[in-house]
Amino acid sequence: MNAKEEILARIGRALDGTEETVEVPRRYRRSLDEGTDVVELLIDRLVDYKANVHHGLESIEAALGEAKKVVVPADLPAGWRRGGAEYIEDDALATDELDGMDAVLTGCAAAVAVSGTIMLDAGPAQGRRAITLVPDHHVVVVGRDQIVGHLAQALPRLSRTDPQTWISGPSATSDIELQRVEGVHGPRRLDVVIADL
Amino acid sequence: MSTAFPKAAKVALGMPQLRSNLAHATGTIRGKRAAVAAELDDWEQLRDAASAVKADVQRHLPELLETFERNAIEAGAKVHWARDGAEANRIAARITREAGADEVVKVKSMATQEIELNEHFEAEGLAAWETDLAELIVQLAEDRPSHILVPAIHYNRTEIRDIFKGRMKDAPADLTDDPAALAEAARRHLRRRFLSAKVAVSGANFAIAETGSLVVVESEGNGRMCLTMPETLISIVGVEKLLPSFDDLEVFMQLLPRSSTGERMNPYSSIWTGRAEGDGPKDVHIILLDNGRTDVLADEVGRQALSCIRCSACLNVCPVYERTGGHAYGHVYPGPIGAILAPQLEPGRHDDLPYASSLCGACYEVCPVKINIPEVLVHLRQTGPHGAGEKAAMGAAQAVMARPGLWRAALRAARFFSRPWRRRGYVRRLPFPGSKWTVSRDLGVPPKESFRDWWKEHER
Ligand code: SF4
Numbered sequence: 266m267n268a269k270e271e272i273l274a275r276i277g278r279a280l281d282g283t284e285e286t287v288e289v290p291r292r293y294r295r296s297l298d299e300g301t302d303v304v305e306l307l308i309d310r311l312v313d314y315k316a317n318v319h320h321g322l323e324s325i326e327a328a329l330g331e332a333k334k335v336v337v338p339a340d341l342p343a344g345w346r347r348g349g350a351e352y353i354e355d356d357a358l359a360t361d362e363l364d365g366m367d368a369v370l371t372g373c374a375a376a377v378a379v380s381g382t383i384m385l386d387a388g389p390a391q392g393r394r395a396i397t398l399v400p401d402h403h404v405v406v407v408g409r410d411q412i413v414g415h416l417a418q419a420l421p422r423l424s425r426t427d428p429q430t431w432i433s434g435p436s437a438t439s440d441i442e443l444q445r446v447e448g449v450h451g452p453r454r455l456d457v458v459i460a461d462l
Numbered sequence: 463m464s465t466a467f468p469k470a471a472k473v474a475l476g477m478p479q480l481r482s483n484l485a486h487a488t489g490t491i492r493g494k495r496a497a498v499a500a501e502l503d504d505w506e507q508l509r510d511a512a513s514a515v516k517a518d519v520q521r522h523l524p525e526l527l528e529t530f531e532r533n534a535i536e537a538g539a540k541v542h543w544a545r546d547g548a549e550a551n552r553i554a555a556r557i558t559r560e561a562g563a564d565e566v567v568k569v570k571s572m573a574t575q576e577i578e579l580n581e582h583f584e585a586e587g588l589a590a591w592e593t594d595l596a597e598l599i600v601q602l603a604e605d606r607p608s609h610i611l612v613p614a615i616h617y618n619r620t621e622i623r624d625i626f627k628g629r630m631k632d633a634p635a636d637l638t639d640d641p642a643a644l645a646e647a648a649r650r651h652l653r654r655r656f657l658s659a660k661v662a663v664s665g666a667n668f669a670i671a672e673t674g675s676l677v678v679v680e681s682e683g684n685g686r687m688c689l690t691m692p693e694t695l696i697s698i699v700g701v702e703k704l705l706p707s708f709d710d711l712e713v714f715m716q717l718l719p720r721s722s723t724g725e726r727m728n729p730y731s732s733i734w735t736g737r738a739e740g741d742g743p744k745d746v747h748i749i750l751l752d753n754g755r756t757d758v759l760a761d762e763v764g765r766q767a768l769s770c771i772r773c774s775a776c777l778n779v780c781p782v783y784e785r786t787g788g789h790a791y792g793h794v795y796p797g798p799i800g801a802i803l804a805p806q807l808e809p810g811r812h813d814d815l816p817y818a819s820s821l822c823g824a825c826y827e828v829c830p831v832k833i834n835i836p837e838v839l840v841h842l843r844q845t846g847p848h849g850a851g852e853k854a855a856m857g858a859a860q861a862v863m864a865r866p867g868l869w870r871a872a873l874r875a876a877r878f879f880s881r882p883w884r885r886r887g888y889v890r891r892l893p894f895p896g897s898k899w900t901v902s903r904d905l906g907v908p909p910k911e912s913f914r915d916w917w918k919e920h921e922r
Contacts, residue, residue, distance in 0.1 A: 272756065276523050289511055316590070347898060356739065379717075387738065394690045398690055430731070431715075434729050448642075450649060452683075
């Protein structure tokens with residue numbers, strides 16, 4: 266018997282005589298209370314995570330701050346490439362080249378207000394995972410209509426089998442005396458631009 | 463039967479720095495967890511759903527595993543099966559060598575600790591580098607993790623600074639014990655390694671049958687580095703980690719971060735499905751690991767331990783864990799979950815662990831998947847090898863546990879009667895028949911206030 270057959274046989278023996286199905290009670294929430302201002306809630310959560318929040322596409326320049334070399338996915342809208350920074354399109358840049366970038370500018374797939382979570386799923390204006398990871402500063406544009414209140418409302422918006430990254434604030438660790446320190450290996454600075462797209 | 467726990471616990475109890483580090487850390491995290499759990503008015507409904515999903519997964523494990531395998535293969539992953547740790551280690555080492563590498567970077571993973579992958583790699587002349595800050599500290603100190611979530615919880619900042627200065631070649635000479643400075647030192651130390659690693663090894667928090675996807679939940683970005691940058695990725699996943707569908711994340715991704723780090727959401731979660739063209743590793747392997755899990759599954763009471771999502775909430779509320787630390791348990795899974803999982807995963811080697819509990823029930827109340835840990839503890843005490851005194855004491859405990867009022871009264875009574883024998887807060891010896899129980903363990907510990915009362919008070 267190969268390992269797979271043997272493990273499946275062990276499971277079969279272990280389950281012998283166990284009743285078939287357990288009913289899953291799904292009485293939990295799938296949305297927030299009606300009338301919740303999800304944009305305000307998202308901002309509150311982001312600030313709590315020590316992310317910087319900006320309003321309108323015109324604030325992209327300010328969000329990028331001092332960054333001179335900014336990597337962007339090739340399909341990033343032209344109207345987002347603002348200010349005097351040099352925008353470098355990612356066409357399979359080598360890791361060392363990525364490491365030389367000051368910042369990355371992308372969009373996202375969805376954002377969950379209640380937990381302050383921005384979701385990337387390799388869709389439009391998001392690029393591959395490495396570009397939002399290696400540069401130390403991530404500026405992400407979130408469309409107002411991409412913001413939902415609850416996690417259960419965001420999942421249907423994601424492309425399930427594409428690589429996903431859910432981001433809730435900048436990189437952080439609490440490994441030393443459980444004190445949260447922003448910034449270990451992921452981007453240490455996260456700027457969120459909330460805009461009508 | 464093994465008496466390793468009482469001995470190790472006695473050693474730990476004599477280490478005041480360890481106990482104060484632990485008390486501080488577990489106290490902090492208890493408060494955070496309680497606050498974010500209380501924010502959700504459907505917390506109990508989420509726990510009910512999670513508990514049922516996991517129980518259902520266990521009933522349907524063969525179909526779900528086959529569905530997962532099929533979908534993962536279709537998406538470009540290579541799926542391997544491992545009967546035990548040795549087989550998983552062999553497969554991982556072979557893949558590493560075939561990739562032309564002699565070292566791997568690792569994301570924190572309980573499964574790889576359980577199978578001692580690092581030690582196995584070392585024996586084969588391969589190096590495995592931990593990249594999680596806490597794991598890095600523990601690895602540099604040549605120590606063992608003492609907590610599921612915060613493996614270096616037993617060190618304070620000054621001790622960590624000393625470890626970095628003594629063991630990390632590129633640590634700055636003027637390194638302070640400021641956590642931000644320590645994190646910066648770790649970032650610099652690992653950066654080159656991340657950007658040049660050929661092979662990474664990870665575990666997974668969840669494996670989704672419907673899509674063949676894996677999920678890794680983390681904070682620092684070391685997980686993203688390992689999952690994204692190398693050419694080859696090896697993920698070692700216990701067979702119990704399955705979820706039927708992607709939408710089940712709507713339950714588990716609310717419960718896990720809030721129970722674990724006490725955050726509304728952890729900074730980073732990665733979800734990937736096989737290979738993605740031009741994005742991340744080109745060679746993606748998944749090793750499905752049994753290593754005793756099917757034996758646990760065979761026990762109708764004990765199998766609920768397989769629902770564990772390794773959040774560590776039960777450790778943080780456990781009065782025994784808080785006093786002894788993780789090392790006393792002598793297994794990678796410490797605390798209440800360790801006390802029910804270790805003796806089942808390695809029968810005969812941890813028979814004393816089911817007694818490392820005062821049965822106060824706090825672990826059950828915080829467990830996001832509602833594992834009835836006290837029930838399993840009592841069950842293991844009754845089915846495992848033990849002396850007559852233990853059997854008698856535990857039989858009575860189970861009877862009163864069935865009736866919470868009686869149980870609370872019994873705890874109060876135990877507290878009262880143990881008073882004359884109490885020394886520095888620990889019960890050293892009880893009069894017969896309890897003496898049979900306490901003689902080998904100081905940790906019968908009915909605390910001054912019953913732990914249930916204590917916990918209710920401190921939960922805020
Ligand atoms: S047993 Fe429950 S509380 Fe303990 S680590 Fe597992 S899921 Fe968390």
